[in-house]
Structures are given as C-alpha cells and as structure tokens.
Amino acid sequence: MLLELKVSNFAIIENLHISFKNGLNILSGETGAGKSVLLKSLALLMGGKSSSDTIRTGASQATIEGSFDLSKRPDIVANLQAMGIETDEDTLIVRRVLSAGDKSKVYLNGSLSTLNSLRDTVAPLVELAGHAAPLIEMTGQHENRNLMSKAYHLDLLDQYAGTWDKRLLFSEKYARYNAIFEEITKLESDAKQKAQRLDFLVYQRDEIANLDLSPGEDQELEIEVKKLKNSSRIGNFVDQAEAALYTDDDSAITRLNTVLKKGLELASLDPQIASKLENLEQAKALIDESVYELRQYSSKIDADPQRLEEVESRLSDLRKLQKKYGSSVDDILKALMEMEIEISNLQNSESKIESLKKEASAIRKELEALGADLHKRRVKGAELLAASVNEELLDLNMKGVTFHVNLEALKELSATGLTDAEFMSQTSAKDVKRPLAKFASGGELSRILLSLKRVVGSSHQPRTYLFDEVDTGVSGETAEKVGRKLKTIAKGQQVICVTHLPQVAAFGDSHFFIQKSPQTDSVAMLVSELKKKDRVQELARLISGEKISKTSLAHAEQLLTEAHA
Structure with a gap:
C-alpha cells in the first residue's frame, strides 16, 4: 500500500505531501489542475522514464518520494533483502531525484539503486512463474503494461480458475526437469577434458599410493635418519657411560661397592648404619639397570650405510609429495582420499548420466500429464471468465465490446504449463478479435481491468491499483456501477482513482482535491484531503x-x- 507521496519542484508542483489511505482514494479537480502531473509523478515511482524538462522552472532538481507499507508483502521484503537493502518496520521508501541533463538517481530505503531494480521491486511485469506481483498497477491512456502482458493474463486466469496451486507444482517440477538437463550437459561436456583429468588424477593417486604411507611416518623417518647418521656418536657415548659407571677400576659401581663393604663392617658396631645404606643399594641397582639398557639400545642401532641410504631415499620421495600435496603425511593422505572420490565420480559419470536421463523422462511424463490437466481446466475457466467479464462490461455500458480469452495448447513445455493465454477484444461483431495490447482507449482498458478485477476478486498479493479514465464516456447509472465496482476491488487493498464523475467520487473512503494556485511568476499545484x-x-x-x-x-x-x- 502507498502510504505517502512527497513531490517537490516537479512540473507545476512546488511542494506536495499526500497521505493515502487503505481502500478507495479519490482524486478530483478542475480541468487542467494538474491531475496528469500527479499521475506522472506516481509513474516515476514505478520506474517510469524521467526527463529534465519536468523539473520546475528555476529549480536545480526535482524529487519524488513514496513510502510503501510492506507488512502484507513478504515477497517484496525478501527481494529487497536479497539486494542487500534493509527493510525496517516493513516499509519501503522510494526516492527519485531528477537533475539537469536528464540525470536521475534512484534510492531504495536510502540505498542508491538502479531504475531496473526499482521496476523489478515496485512494478514488475509478472514473471513466467507468476511470483513477481507488482506493488502498483496503473491503467490509463499511457500506462497499461500489465494488461499488455500475456504472462499477466495467464496469472489472472489461473487465479480465477483455481489452478494456481497446480501451476506452482508444475513450475517446481519444470525447474527440476531443467536442472537435470543442465547437470547432464555438464557431465557430457568436453569428454576429452574429462578423460585428461581422469588420467592426471590416476597418475597422482598412484604416485601417492605407491609409497604406501602411514600417518605420522614423516616424523618417524626424520628421527631414524638422525639416529643412523649419529650411530657412532651414540655408540661412543654408551661405551664411555659403561666405563664410567661400571667397567673402569675407578667406576661409580666400584666406588659404591667399596662404600657398601665398609658400611656393612661398621653395621656390626652400629645397627642404624645399615638402614642408612639402603639408598646406596638402590643406586647400585639403578646403575646396573641403566648400563644394561644403554647397551641393549646401542646394540639395536643399525650403523649399516645401506639402511641409511634407504631411509633417506624414502624421506626424499616423501618430501617431493609434500611439495605437491601437503606439508605433512596426514595432508597427503587427505589429498589421496579426495582424489579417490573424484576418480570414482568421473569413472561413474556414465551411469550417473543414465540415472539422470531416467529421472528426466519420468518427470517429463508427469509434466505432460499435469500440463494437459492444467490446460483442460484453463479452457473451462477461460470460458467462464470471458462470460463473466462481458456481463460486467455490459453493466458498465460498454455495448459492442466483447472480451475473449484466447488459449492455445503449446507443443513444448514452458515454466507455466502447456498453455499460451492472451486477452482479446472485439469492438463489434464485424470487427476481428484484437489483443488488448492493441486496444487504443485508456478508458476502455481501465474498465476492462475493472471488470477483470471485479470478476477475479482480490489478488493473492495485495497491491495499489491506479485507475485513470475509468469513467471516460460513462454517466448516470453506469457511473454509479463503476463506483461500486471500484469500492469492491478496494476491499483489503488500495485503489487510487482519478475521476470527474460525482457518482464515482462518492464511493471514496478518502477524497483528495487537486487545484492550481496562481503565483507571481508561475503556477503551483495544491492537493488537499476533503x-x-x-x-x-x-x-x-x-x-x-x-x-x-x-x-x-x-x-x-x-x-x-x-x-x-
């Protein structure tokens, strides 16, 4: 819903601030008061093209700002968030700044944006999947983009025929169907490159696998190399330790034995001395044990140069792998596992392709059946829709004008099914059916949209409808009917209608009066709520x-x- 409109220095508008309401908002005023200028400013909020010619004389720039309530439009909120635009309190503020030289800037909630982003957010043409419902729809002499969109026609038909859920199901399956073929194409593309990749991976895998590495082996090899390179030093140390502790005439064990012998001789004189010698007995045992372990360890150190060469060679091979695949054996083994997975995927791509083709074939059968059912339901719905709209048009005194829904069964699947829909019209029985896109009268287009909205009912996504010239060529009882229909459409939504008929204006929930205000050297436009x-x-x-x-x-x-x- 459009909450507020602020315009400054645009055409004859100097400063304007309107607070629109929910329901039916009426705009009226004297001929030439500037209603078309106000509609033009609204069109700019929808992404319309700007021109520096519209900047008020004497001003350097013009500003148009609109504030929208998004509380009932989570789809718009999600789109804005996807663009990185914050939406505090479910509000969207659109700001257009027009400068000399046809330069224009667009801001969405204060963030500099593009004209395309504005159009896609506020007033997009309905996308094929039907998910991009606009915030504003405008009809009139120059703004009838939605009525010219065949995708929009199908949207209204599905809403009326009750086929929207089936259509969404079809769209989901169709998206999966296309995704499968994209995956197949990717798997089948550049078979030569795939073969080269497989050969390269197999070579790398074998290069790693041939070493038969074990976790932590690099550290173990480094320790062994150090031991082998220093085996003589270790042996010398063990010999010196054994001599100093055990075999020399003046060794530690010899001295301990001397002390223990003398101590035991004195123990007969003083029994407490014996207890004091117990730690020395333990020291002797520890020395014996240490010397034995050193000798055993020394005997196990292989000083064979051939073994050293073997270990250094393996360590060298491992270092080469580390340069390619990781800084440690664990990293290399992880890379090996990843290679095995990719090799398996490449080797099994043919079976994967076959599996995907079977899935695609099954989904296509589902789509064809669902599409045929959708088309059948749409044909019935189209007949009823056309009949109901034509009753509304007769009620609006549009004699001679006949509304048609032209449906064609598509041979190829589309995102919305197997149906091509287009709204057509005849101005007389002798006239040929013509697409609404070629319907010239803005007033008649407005009344056709009015009839469609009256028949189809409120949109599944609330929005603002702008009606201009909807009362052109009508009066009396017909004008009253137009007013009542607008009032019905405005329930739960917002309608802004420019009118010169009192029968229509009387139905407004809010009424705004537009008038010119002469000034010393110019004319300004004023809008006031009545x-x-x-x-x-x-x-x-x-x-x-x-x-x-x-x-x-x-x-x-x-x-x-x-x-x-």
Whole structure:
C-alpha cells in the first residue's frame, strides 16, 4: 500500500505531501489542475522514464518520494533483502531525484539503486512463474503494461480458475526437469577434458599410493635418519657411560661397592648404619639397570650405510609429495582420499548420466500429464471468465465490446504449463478479435481491468491499483456501477482513482482535491484531503460545475449517503 507521496519542484508542483489511505482514494479537480502531473509523478515511482524538462522552472532538481507499507508483502521484503537493502518496520521508501541533463538517481530505503531494480521491486511485469506481483498497477491512456502482458493474463486466469496451486507444482517440477538437463550437459561436456583429468588424477593417486604411507611416518623417518647418521656418536657415548659407571677400576659401581663393604663392617658396631645404606643399594641397582639398557639400545642401532641410504631415499620421495600435496603425511593422505572420490565420480559419470536421463523422462511424463490437466481446466475457466467479464462490461455500458480469452495448447513445455493465454477484444461483431495490447482507449482498458478485477476478486498479493479514465464516456447509472465496482476491488487493498464523475467520487473512503494556485511568476499545484463538508461541495461542483446550487448540494449529500449506506 502507498502510504505517502512527497513531490517537490516537479512540473507545476512546488511542494506536495499526500497521505493515502487503505481502500478507495479519490482524486478530483478542475480541468487542467494538474491531475496528469500527479499521475506522472506516481509513474516515476514505478520506474517510469524521467526527463529534465519536468523539473520546475528555476529549480536545480526535482524529487519524488513514496513510502510503501510492506507488512502484507513478504515477497517484496525478501527481494529487497536479497539486494542487500534493509527493510525496517516493513516499509519501503522510494526516492527519485531528477537533475539537469536528464540525470536521475534512484534510492531504495536510502540505498542508491538502479531504475531496473526499482521496476523489478515496485512494478514488475509478472514473471513466467507468476511470483513477481507488482506493488502498483496503473491503467490509463499511457500506462497499461500489465494488461499488455500475456504472462499477466495467464496469472489472472489461473487465479480465477483455481489452478494456481497446480501451476506452482508444475513450475517446481519444470525447474527440476531443467536442472537435470543442465547437470547432464555438464557431465557430457568436453569428454576429452574429462578423460585428461581422469588420467592426471590416476597418475597422482598412484604416485601417492605407491609409497604406501602411514600417518605420522614423516616424523618417524626424520628421527631414524638422525639416529643412523649419529650411530657412532651414540655408540661412543654408551661405551664411555659403561666405563664410567661400571667397567673402569675407578667406576661409580666400584666406588659404591667399596662404600657398601665398609658400611656393612661398621653395621656390626652400629645397627642404624645399615638402614642408612639402603639408598646406596638402590643406586647400585639403578646403575646396573641403566648400563644394561644403554647397551641393549646401542646394540639395536643399525650403523649399516645401506639402511641409511634407504631411509633417506624414502624421506626424499616423501618430501617431493609434500611439495605437491601437503606439508605433512596426514595432508597427503587427505589429498589421496579426495582424489579417490573424484576418480570414482568421473569413472561413474556414465551411469550417473543414465540415472539422470531416467529421472528426466519420468518427470517429463508427469509434466505432460499435469500440463494437459492444467490446460483442460484453463479452457473451462477461460470460458467462464470471458462470460463473466462481458456481463460486467455490459453493466458498465460498454455495448459492442466483447472480451475473449484466447488459449492455445503449446507443443513444448514452458515454466507455466502447456498453455499460451492472451486477452482479446472485439469492438463489434464485424470487427476481428484484437489483443488488448492493441486496444487504443485508456478508458476502455481501465474498465476492462475493472471488470477483470471485479470478476477475479482480490489478488493473492495485495497491491495499489491506479485507475485513470475509468469513467471516460460513462454517466448516470453506469457511473454509479463503476463506483461500486471500484469500492469492491478496494476491499483489503488500495485503489487510487482519478475521476470527474460525482457518482464515482462518492464511493471514496478518502477524497483528495487537486487545484492550481496562481503565483507571481508561475503556477503551483495544491492537493488537499476533503472532509465531509468539503466533499459535499466538491461533489456538487462535479454535478453542476462552478455555479453550485442548493439542488446540486442536496444531490451531493444524497450520493454520499447512498454510497456509504
């Protein structure tokens, strides 16, 4: 819903601030008061093209700003967030700044954006999947993009025929169907490159596997090389230790034995000495054990140069692998595992392709059956839709104009099924059916959209509808019917309607009056919201012109009372 519109220095608008309401908002005013300028500013909020010619004389730039309530449009919020635009309190503020030289800047919630992003967010044409419903739809002499969109036609038909859920199911299956073929194409593409990749991976795998590595082996080899290179030093140390501790005449064990012998001789004189010698007995045992272990360890050290050469060679081979695949054996083994997985995938790609083709074939059968069912339901829905819209058009006094829904069964699958839909019209029985895109009258287009919305009902995604010229060529009872239909459409949504008919204006939930304000060297436009008394005055003016009479005032009172009864 459009909450506020602020415009400054745009055409004849100097400063304008309108707070729109939910429901039916009426805009009326004298001929030439600037209604078209106001609609042009709204069109700019929808991504319309700008021109520096529209900047108010004497100003350097023009600004158009609109504030939208997104509380009931989570789809728009999600799109903005995907673009990195914050949406605090479910609000979108669109700002267009027009400068000299046809330079224009677009801001979405204060973030500099592009015109395309604005169009895609606020007023996109409905996408094939039907998910990009606009925030604003405008109809009139120059703005009828949605009625010209065949995708939009199919959207309305599916909404009316109750086939929306089936269509979404079809779209999901169709997306999976296309994804499968993309995967198949990827697997089949460049078979030569795939073969080369497989050969390269097998070579790398074998290069690693041939070494038959074990976790932590690099550290073990480094320790062994050090031991082998220093075996003589280790042997010398063991010999010296054994001599110093055990075999020399003055060894530690010899001295301990001397001390223990003398101590035992004195123990007969003083029994406590024996207990004091117990630690020395333990020291002797520890020395014996240490000397034995050193000798055993020394005997196991292989000083064979051939073994050293073997270990160094293996360590060298391992270092080469480390340069290619990782800084440690664990990293190399991890790389080996990844290679094995990729090799398996490449070797099994043919079976994968066959499996995907079978899945695609099964999904295609489902799509063809679902598409045929969708088309059948749409054909029935189209007949009823056309009949109902034509009843509405007769009710709106559009005699001779006949609405048609042209459906063609597609030979190839599309994202929305097997149906091509287009709204057509005939101005007389002798005239040929023509696409609405070639329908010239903005007023007739507006009334066709009015009839469609009346028949189809409220959108599944609330939005703002802008109706211009919807009352062109109608009066009296027909005008009242237009007003009632607009009132119906506005339930749960927002309608902004420019009108010059009192019968239509009377049904408004809010009424805004547009007028020119002469200034010393220029003209400005003013817009004010009318309260009860002022509304009666404006309706009376619309009834009788500038000379308001008691009769027209009474008629205005009656119109308001009946419209809101």
